[in-house]
Amino acid sequence: MTTHNHIDNFWVFALVSKCTQENIDGYHVPEGTTAMVNMWAIARDPEVWRDPLEFMPERFMGEENEFSIFGSDLRLAPFGAGRRSCPGKNLGLTTVTFWVAKLLHEFEWLPLDDGGVDLTELLRLSCEMANPLTVQVRPRRELSC
Numbered sequence: 334m335t336t337h338n339h340i341d342n343f344w345v346f347a348l349v350s351k352c353t354q355e356n357i358d359g360y361h362v363p364e365g366t367t368a369m370v371n372m373w374a375i376a377r378d379p380e381v382w383r384d385p386l387e388f389m390p391e392r393f394m395g396e397e398n399e400f401s402i403f404g405s406d407l408r409l410a411p412f413g414a415g416r417r418s419c420p421g422k423n424l425g426l427t428t429v430t431f432w433v434a435k436l437l438h439e440f441e442w443l444p445l446d447d448g449g450v451d452l453t454e455l456l457r458l459s460c461e462m463a464n465p466l467t468v469q470v471r472p473r474r475e476l477s478c
């Protein structure tokens with residue numbers, strides 16, 4: 334199913350998950366339909382996020398701008414939502430900074446060419462790098478086993 338509007342997508346998800354009706358915003362949704370949330374579109378919608386294309390990490394700070402990572406605020410759902418949301422979210426949240434710090438601390442990351450990092454996107458089921466980043470990784474110290 335395609336939707337003409339990403340806000341619709343937002344609501345389609347909420348309604349389909351209740352499985353109570355077949356006609357949503359003029360679209361016929363047959364029973365058993367798998368509905369995907371278009372997070373890419375939601376994240377770029379100025380009706381959902383102020384200046385969506387601006388790099389503003391502070392938008393996620395403070396109570397006023399706080400979003401729920403636990404699935405009740407679908408503007409951002411890094412761990413999914415609802416009953417099948419990620420059971421590892423607390424482990425992920427508490428350890429992801431550690432893993433990134435560990436990788437930077439233990440290894441030197443060198444580009445394979447001088448082309449820089451190409452952030453061109455390739456939108457599939459998730460948003461991938463169109464040209465994968467290839468790097469050479471060198472341990473910063475002798476590894477002991």
Ligand code: HEM
Pocket residue numbers: 410411412413414415416417418419420421422424425426429
């Ligand atoms: C930053 C780290 C992580 C992110 C961003 C992440 C994200 C996700 C997402 C988006 C889903 C799909 C949820 C849905 O279908 O609505 C998922 C499912 C799942 N995740 Fe994670 N995850 C992370 C870490 C982990 C960890 C550390 C574990 C286990 C130790 C884990 C175990 C699972 C499992 C078992 C599912 C399937 C749940 C189900 O289908 O009922 N995840 N995760």
